[in-house]
Structures are given as C-alpha cells and as structure tokens.
Amino acid sequence: MSGPRSRPKKQPPTKRVNEKHLKRERGVKELEELERRISEFDPKDVxxxxxxxxSKSTANGLKLSHFTTMTEIQKQSIPLALKGIDILGxxxxxxxKTLAFLIPLLETLYRDRWTQQDGLGALVISPTRELAIQIFDVLRKIGRAHSFSAGLVIGGKDMQAERDRISRLNILVCTPGRLLQHMDQAAGFGMGNLKMLVLDEADRILxxxxxxxIDAIIEHLPKTRQTLLFSATQTKSVGDLARLSLSPNAAQYVSAHEMASSSTPANLQQYYVITPLPDKLDTLFGFLKTHLKAKILVFASSSKQVRFMFETFKTLHxxxxxxxxxxxxxxxxRTDVTDRFAESRHAxxxxxxxxxxxxxxxxxxxxxxxxxxxxxxTYIHRVGRTARFDSTGRALLLVTPSELPGMQARLAAKKVPIEKITIKESKKKSIRQHLQALCFKNPEIKYLAQKAFISYCKSIFIQKDKDIFKFADLPAEEFAESLGLPGAPRIKFLNSQKAKELKNKSQQISDDDGSESEPDNDDEGPTASNGNAKENVRTKYDRMFERQNQNVLSRHYMNLIKDDDYGRPRADEEEDEDGGFMSVKRRNHDLSDSNASESETEQIEPSNNGPATKKKAQIDNGPISNRQAKAALSKKAMSKTGPNPTKLVFDDEGKPHAIYEFEDEEGFKKYGDAETQKTEFINREEQRMRKVDVVDKAVAKEKRKxxxxxxxxxxxLSEQDDGLVEEQDEEQSEGSEMDDVHHAPEKRKKWFEEEGRAKRVKADDIEIDQPKTLDDLEALSLSLLRK
Structure with a gap:
C-alpha cells in the first residue's frame, strides 16, 4: 500500500500579489506597444x-469568423479610426462597412481598459431593426474573445427585460426610437462616458x-467623443454634421469608390423595362414563372401592396x-422571414x-x-442587396412611360449604368381575370386590393420629385381593374388637398382684387392738374374690409347682392358681363315679424281659363314672391310669434268647434242640480248595460250550440267512414274473382282512425292456450283453417 498522498502547498500571499502585479504590468506594456504600433502604422499595401x-482578442475573433482579407473601405477607414479621427465613410x-466601424469600436474600448463599472462606452444606431440585428450578430462573432457586455435594443422586444440590463452594457446596438424611449424611462441609464458614436446608413438616420x-439623442451625448458615419450614399451636409457636433474640417471623408465610373458594383447587371401601370402585375407574375430556380427580391412602395401581392400570388401558385x-x-x-429567406436557395x-x-x-x-x-x-441601396462582395447579380426596374425621363436623369446624375430591355409576348402572363375572381369570391382580397390602390396613389401623391411622380397622369380606372376591382376606390386624402387648393386660390383672387386701386372720378378721367389718374392710398385694413366672398366664386359674389330689398336689380348697377351668372331673382325676407293678414298673403282664386291660379301676394313694404309667402305662412314661421296650434272639428253646418268644449254653469243648471243629473246618468248607464248583457249572453249561448x-x-262522419270501409272489404272478398272490374283505391285513414281500427282488431282476437303436444297443435291448425 502506498502512503498518504501529499497535498500541494498553498502559495504564499506575497507570491499571488506578485503574479497580479506582473499581469498588470504585462497588460500595460501590451497597451503601450499597441499605441506605438498605431502611431507608426502605415496603411499602404495592407x-x-x-x-x-x-489586439490579440480582436484578431482571434476575426480569424474564428473567417475574416482575413480587407476591402477597400476597410483599408482606408480602419487605420484612421484607430487613431481617433472622426470619419465619414x-x-x-x-x-x-460593418467591420469598418466594429473593429475600431472594440479597439477603442480595449485600449481604454473599459469595464462594466464604466457604463456605456460605444453606441451604434441603425435605421431598421433587421440591420441592427445583423450588426449585433457580426459584433458577437468578432468580439467573442473580449470581456465587454453588449446588448441589442430594438422595437418589438420586451421593454422591461431591456430596461433591467441596459444600464450594465458597454456596447449598445439599437434603433433611434427605442433608444430614446429608454433614455426617458430607464433609471440609471446614462451616456456621459460615451467614447464612440456610430451611425450606420447615416444619410437615412439624418x-x-x-x-x-436624433436631435433629442444627441443632446444627451458628450461632445468629446469619436463619431463614425457610414453609408453607401454619404451625406456631406454642413447642417447634418453640425447637428452631430462635427466640424467639416476635422472629420475625414473616406470614399472607396469616389473616382469609380459607377456608383454600383461592377459585377451588377442593371436593366429597365417600360411597362404601363396596369400591366405591372402581369409582367411580375410572368417574370416569376420564368425564374423558378432563382432567389428574388421584389420591392414595392407600401406595405399594403406587399400584402396584396403576397396573398394573391400565393393563391395563384x-x-x-x-x-x-x-x-x-x-x-x-420579421426575424423569422429574414432568417428563412437567407437560408433559402430559391424563393x-x-x-x-x-x-x-x-x-x-x-x-x-x-x-x-x-x-x-x-x-x-434609394435605387442604389435596393440593388445593393445583390452582387455583394465578389458575387454577381442582376437588377430589373419596372418604369412607366411618364416616369422614364425623370428617372433616367436622376440615375445618370448618380453614375448608375442601366440598359433597356423588352419582354417577349410569349413570356407575359395575364392574371387580371384571376384577380377579379379572387376579389369577387374573397372579401378580404378585395379589401387588400382597395388598400393597395389607395396606398400606391398616396405614395405617388406625396413624393417631392414631380418630374418623376406625376399624380395627374395615373390611369386610375385601368389600375384598379388590373388589381381585380370593379372600379377605382374613392381617395379620401384628396379632399383635404382640394380644400387647401381652393382656399389658396380664393385667397389669391381676393388679394388680387383688393390690391387694385381705383381712381376717384371714374367719369372725369385724368385730373386737370397733372393729367394722370389720381390713386387712392389703400392700406391692408381697407383691403381686409373690402374683401369679397372667401371662396372660388368671389368674383361673382356681387351678383348675389346687386338687387334691392324687393328682388329687383338696382338701377345704378349695370348687368354683369357674364350674362347674369348666379343672379338672384327672388330674395327671402323674414316675414315672421310682419303682421300680414290672410288677405295680404298668397291666395288661390279660380281662373276662367282652367284650374285655380295663384294670386301674387302683397305686403306693406312691397311685393313678395310665392316662396316668401309660403315661408311666411309655414308652421315654423308662425310658431315663432303666434300661439300654439289647436285642433278643430266641424259640425254639420261647417262651423269649427274645439274637440273638447265645456258648458258654462248656467247651461249646466238647466238640466237640474248635480245630484239629480248624476242619479239619472247612473240609471241610464245601468239600463244600457243590462241590455248589452242580454245580447252578450244570447251570443255566447249561440256559440256554444x-x-x-x-x-x-x-x-x-267518422262513423260513416268506418262503415264504408267494412262494406268495401266485404265486396272485395266476395268479388275477388272478377278481375276485369276496376276498384277504386282504398282511402287513406287518418292517424286517429288507424289507431281505433287497430284497437277493434285487437278486441276480435281469441285467446288460446299454448299447444303442448303434437295433437294439440294439429287441432289448433284445423280450427284456424275452418275459420
């Protein structure tokens, strides 16, 4: 057996302190060496x-992400950005361009030894959510070896989750709207230590x-920061740079293809085809049918058109x-669609x-x-989705005849080479009848077609370049028919525009009329003193009070008031040169206050030549028209001054009486005192009710009988029907041998009659005992045969 294993001895504290000190010193030396390399770096032939x-961390991230060779914009912009220079790329x-600003961003924070406690150090703003997601994905790839905390803040995500972690981020990729929302609501979120601001697609953001x-965001950013602006169509506006606290002299403009003959990639083939507006969908459908093995992007001007094309083309397969x-x-x-399209080979x-x-x-x-x-x-950015890096691509523009001259001029000014092509008739596919059938069958498709029509018209109407977008030349009815609609929908936004134009036109007319000066003596002409017409001194107040009617008919307004109080033209006024356009023949006067009697108003008199004719009414102030007289006697006019109307009834002599008339006290006492009349009334009613009761009882008795x-x-009748049925059965049994006799069909019984008959048949049945032996069964059979 081996002895007990010896445990490693703990290092003394002094040794661990020395290792940390040495590691810190190595980091400082690496940063000093990196600063020296940057200052001495020559970007030529890189x-x-x-x-x-x-740094090694950034280099390892680039290597693991398979980024090795630099592009032209990266060669020119990255060395300048590493030195802290503001760049317009x-x-x-x-x-x-994404790597052109992400690499300097990581290196700036690395050289400043940025930690989580330092707060936000770099801010990247993108105009769209999809582009922000793409930038964040590239940042995660090349920055995987760094220890910075980075986050993505865009619309459509959980606001509370973003708010909880946004104050601990070192690098933030975001869209402008959501960033401003967090700046207003997130507690502890500040950007006072910001080192770098990056605007991707800067021309669109500004x-x-x-x-x-953007102005609200810039107000909260420190001015001592590095700013990088990148776009395919970069802005050089002094006003835009001033908003970002950039000096045009301090910022370095970097253009990778400034001297190139084209603003688009050389490996991009660009074509345009002249297509009338009603034929665009047919052309597009035919194009898709002939390019089934391709990956295609189709751009439209509004989301309603995109939805309509997707729903209809999906049905047409x-x-x-x-x-x-x-x-x-x-x-x-949106994220799911972009991911699926990026992974698709043909879509x-x-x-x-x-x-x-x-x-x-x-x-x-x-x-x-x-x-x-x-x-x-926008054209350059659209076609830039293809022919990226070293790959090839093709672009097709569908342009109407009215848009062609203006669009050609704009593309030529931007150095965009484009060629004209024609589409073969055999390649065209007409889908108008299919769209009409879809709109007829599906109300949702019809609704989408209406919205697509209105949104397209509005997109043309609001454009600033009127040399290209000519709203008056739109074939509205033909375009609506191409979408499957029976007619062009009503465009509501034109009403406000027309009202504005009418207002401006009337203002111009009134100003022109009010600014004219008239001589003092129209009949005398020039004065004897100097021989020139004397002009009145007119102020703006004179023109204001002398303005005519504030609408397009202001020139004809005086024709409406040239007559006198009785509807006759004034003697001192000449007839209008327009032939009495909109002249007033009768004027309405308020006759409700006048005490015109019935004889003074309009009356109907019989005529010798025919039916009754109307006699002209007269009032004290002068003649009035039939309409005025009718208005004076209307219920509305009479109700203003007269009493409330009452209902009348007429007796046999034609005299009017009120519906309810009360007798006076003397007339009531002629028939006796109140008690006597009451008793007589009760007796009369009692006798009348007895007579009526006798009649009612007799009627009720007759009803019961x-x-x-x-x-x-x-x-x-029911008994007769049953007897008739039995007789018919007997006759049929007795005369069954007479085949040549035609028998009437048996009458179908009612449900209650069938039930009664079944009961009677059941009553005729004879109950017998169950046979037990064979002899009993033969006896039962013989008895049934005899019966």
Missing amino acids: TTFNELPI AAKTGSG DMGFRKT PGIPLMHLHGRQKQTA CLFCTDIAARGLDFPSVDWVVQLDVPEDAD EKKRKQRERER
Missing part, C-alpha cells in the same frame, strides 16, 4: 487583418424621418416559395424599403423594383 495594429453596398429623435416583409409585421415574424421575397439598406442576404440573383424608388440613392253541433257532425 491587405489582411493580421497586418493591422489590433462612403462605399458601395456590400463592401464591408433625414426628416428621424430628425427629431407561381411555382416558387413566396415570403413577405414589411414594417407592419410583428418583430418575431421570392416581397418587401418594402425596410429591406433596402444594409441587409446581407446571401446569393440573391435578382432585385426587381415593381415601383420606382423615391430617389436615386254551434260548437256542439259541429262536434256531433264530426262524430257522425
């Missing part, structure tokens, strides 16, 4: 990440859609898996511009733009 002056889509949100992505979906559904994704920026879908073959983008920058008579008649 092609791989191993040649960069970065612009590069084509798919050129690796535009009007996020202006107020083009032969390729279909998906849809838009901003109105829940976050879980079609209908989407809005929510998927136009930054998203990296591998191996996308085609990008089809069903609706033209709002500007050339009639009821009994009908009952006896029914019984007699």
Whole structure:
C-alpha cells in the first residue's frame, strides 16, 4: 500500500500579489506597444487583418469568423479610426462597412481598459431593426474573445427585460426610437462616458424621418467623443454634421469608390423595362414563372401592396416559395422571414424599403423594383442587396412611360449604368381575370386590393420629385381593374388637398382684387392738374374690409347682392358681363315679424281659363314672391310669434268647434242640480248595460250550440267512414274473382282512425292456450283453417 498522498502547498500571499502585479504590468506594456504600433502604422499595401495594429482578442475573433482579407473601405477607414479621427465613410453596398466601424469600436474600448463599472462606452444606431440585428450578430462573432457586455435594443422586444440590463452594457446596438424611449424611462441609464458614436446608413438616420429623435439623442451625448458615419450614399451636409457636433474640417471623408465610373458594383447587371401601370402585375407574375430556380427580391412602395401581392400570388401558385416583409409585421415574424429567406436557395421575397439598406442576404440573383424608388440613392441601396462582395447579380426596374425621363436623369446624375430591355409576348402572363375572381369570391382580397390602390396613389401623391411622380397622369380606372376591382376606390386624402387648393386660390383672387386701386372720378378721367389718374392710398385694413366672398366664386359674389330689398336689380348697377351668372331673382325676407293678414298673403282664386291660379301676394313694404309667402305662412314661421296650434272639428253646418268644449254653469243648471243629473246618468248607464248583457249572453249561448253541433257532425262522419270501409272489404272478398272490374283505391285513414281500427282488431282476437303436444297443435291448425 502506498502512503498518504501529499497535498500541494498553498502559495504564499506575497507570491499571488506578485503574479497580479506582473499581469498588470504585462497588460500595460501590451497597451503601450499597441499605441506605438498605431502611431507608426502605415496603411499602404495592407491587405489582411493580421497586418493591422489590433489586439490579440480582436484578431482571434476575426480569424474564428473567417475574416482575413480587407476591402477597400476597410483599408482606408480602419487605420484612421484607430487613431481617433472622426470619419465619414462612403462605399458601395456590400463592401464591408460593418467591420469598418466594429473593429475600431472594440479597439477603442480595449485600449481604454473599459469595464462594466464604466457604463456605456460605444453606441451604434441603425435605421431598421433587421440591420441592427445583423450588426449585433457580426459584433458577437468578432468580439467573442473580449470581456465587454453588449446588448441589442430594438422595437418589438420586451421593454422591461431591456430596461433591467441596459444600464450594465458597454456596447449598445439599437434603433433611434427605442433608444430614446429608454433614455426617458430607464433609471440609471446614462451616456456621459460615451467614447464612440456610430451611425450606420447615416444619410437615412439624418433625414426628416428621424430628425427629431436624433436631435433629442444627441443632446444627451458628450461632445468629446469619436463619431463614425457610414453609408453607401454619404451625406456631406454642413447642417447634418453640425447637428452631430462635427466640424467639416476635422472629420475625414473616406470614399472607396469616389473616382469609380459607377456608383454600383461592377459585377451588377442593371436593366429597365417600360411597362404601363396596369400591366405591372402581369409582367411580375410572368417574370416569376420564368425564374423558378432563382432567389428574388421584389420591392414595392407600401406595405399594403406587399400584402396584396403576397396573398394573391400565393393563391395563384407561381411555382416558387413566396415570403413577405414589411414594417407592419410583428418583430418575431420579421426575424423569422429574414432568417428563412437567407437560408433559402430559391424563393421570392416581397418587401418594402425596410429591406433596402444594409441587409446581407446571401446569393440573391435578382432585385426587381415593381415601383420606382423615391430617389436615386434609394435605387442604389435596393440593388445593393445583390452582387455583394465578389458575387454577381442582376437588377430589373419596372418604369412607366411618364416616369422614364425623370428617372433616367436622376440615375445618370448618380453614375448608375442601366440598359433597356423588352419582354417577349410569349413570356407575359395575364392574371387580371384571376384577380377579379379572387376579389369577387374573397372579401378580404378585395379589401387588400382597395388598400393597395389607395396606398400606391398616396405614395405617388406625396413624393417631392414631380418630374418623376406625376399624380395627374395615373390611369386610375385601368389600375384598379388590373388589381381585380370593379372600379377605382374613392381617395379620401384628396379632399383635404382640394380644400387647401381652393382656399389658396380664393385667397389669391381676393388679394388680387383688393390690391387694385381705383381712381376717384371714374367719369372725369385724368385730373386737370397733372393729367394722370389720381390713386387712392389703400392700406391692408381697407383691403381686409373690402374683401369679397372667401371662396372660388368671389368674383361673382356681387351678383348675389346687386338687387334691392324687393328682388329687383338696382338701377345704378349695370348687368354683369357674364350674362347674369348666379343672379338672384327672388330674395327671402323674414316675414315672421310682419303682421300680414290672410288677405295680404298668397291666395288661390279660380281662373276662367282652367284650374285655380295663384294670386301674387302683397305686403306693406312691397311685393313678395310665392316662396316668401309660403315661408311666411309655414308652421315654423308662425310658431315663432303666434300661439300654439289647436285642433278643430266641424259640425254639420261647417262651423269649427274645439274637440273638447265645456258648458258654462248656467247651461249646466238647466238640466237640474248635480245630484239629480248624476242619479239619472247612473240609471241610464245601468239600463244600457243590462241590455248589452242580454245580447252578450244570447251570443255566447249561440256559440256554444254551434260548437256542439259541429262536434256531433264530426262524430257522425267518422262513423260513416268506418262503415264504408267494412262494406268495401266485404265486396272485395266476395268479388275477388272478377278481375276485369276496376276498384277504386282504398282511402287513406287518418292517424286517429288507424289507431281505433287497430284497437277493434285487437278486441276480435281469441285467446288460446299454448299447444303442448303434437295433437294439440294439429287441432289448433284445423280450427284456424275452418275459420
């Protein structure tokens, strides 16, 4: 047996302290060496990440994620960002801009020896949730060897869970709206120690859609920070840089393809086809039917169109898996769709511009733009979903004839090469009849079609570039028919716009009319002193009080008041040059206050030539029209001044009387005192009631007699029917041998008659004992045969 195992001796405390001290000293020396390498680094002829002056943790993360070779934007921007310089980075889509800002972000916090107690050190803001998720995934891959805490804060997630951990994060990837919400609600969340701010797709974040949100976020950030802005279409606006506390001279503009002949990748083939608006869905369906083994992105201008295309094409079965992505979906559904499309080999994704920026879908073959983008920058971002890195891709733009000239000019200004192609007639597939059938059968499809129509019209209407988007040229009826609708839906948002235009037009007309100056003497012409027309001095108050009616008919307003109080044209007014347009022939006067008698108002008199005619009514102030007289005698006018109306009845002589008339006391006493009249009234009513009672009893007695008579008649008829049935049975048994005699069909009995007959048959039955022997059984058989 071996002896007891010896335990290792504990190291003395002084030795452990020395090891920590030595480790700290090694870390300090590594940081000093890293700072020296960065200051002496020359970015010329650098092609791989191993040649960069970065920490071992970042280098290991890049190696494990299989990132080895740098792109052009990474070569130019990473060395500058490592030195702490603010950068405006612009590069084509798919050129690796995400690593261009994530590597400097990790290195900045590493060199500052950032810990969890230091709070938030780096902030990355993305315009869309999908892009923020993608950035966070790349950060987790390359930063796996670091000890920083990072988090993703986007809309659609659990707000309370994010609030509990946001104050302990070192790196935060977020969208603007949710970040501002946490800044207002999360306790202990501060950004006073922020070292780096990154805006991905900076031009989109700094535009009007996020202006107020970004301004509110920037107010809480320290000015002594490093700022990195990256986008495929970078902004150079001095105002945008000033909002970020950036100096145009201090920030370094980096463009990987500034001198390139094209703003899009060279391995991207771009085409456009001229398609009328009603034929777009037919063209798209035919395109999908001929590209079943491809991965396709289809961009539309609104989420309603995306939903309508997805639901209808899913029913029509083009032969390729279909998906849809838009901003109105829940976050879980959006994440699931992006993951499934990224993993699919052959699929079609209908989407809005929510998927136009930054998203990296591998191996996308085609990008089809069903609706033209709002500007050339959006076009560049859309087609950038394909031909990423070294892969190839193709893009197709469906443009209407009215949109073609303006769109060509915008793309040419951005150095976008695009070619025209035509579609063969054999490749086109008409689906209008199928869509009409779907809208007729399914009310939900019809509702989606109506919403798609309205949303498309609104998207055209609100665009700023009127050289491309011409709302007046839209073929509304044909477009509605192509969606399967019987007619164009009513567009409500146009009502407010029309009202605004009418208001502005009337204001302009009134201002033009009010600003004209008139001479003092119209008949005399020029004055004798200087021979020029003397003009009145007119102020804004004069024009305000002299304005005419505030609508489009203001020029004709005076025609409505040129007549006098009696409906006649004034003698001093000339007839309007428009031929009396909207002139008033009769004016309504309030006659309710006048004491016009019945003879002074309109009367009906018989005419010698025919039926009765109306006589013109007269009042003290002048003649009135038939309408005025009728209005004066209306119930509404009379109820204002006269008493309440009463109902009358007419006697035989035609004299009116009230419905209830009371006698006076003298007339009542003519018939005697009250007690006598009361007694007489009771006696008369008693006698009348006795007579009525006798009549009622006689009527009731007759009713009872009639009821009994009908009952006896029914019984007699029932007995006759039973006897007739028995006689018919006997006749049939006696004359069964007469085959040539035609017998009437047996009458069908009532249910109660059948029951009575069954009872009688049962009564004729004879009860016998159960036979016990064979002799008893033969005797029973003989007796039955004799019977």
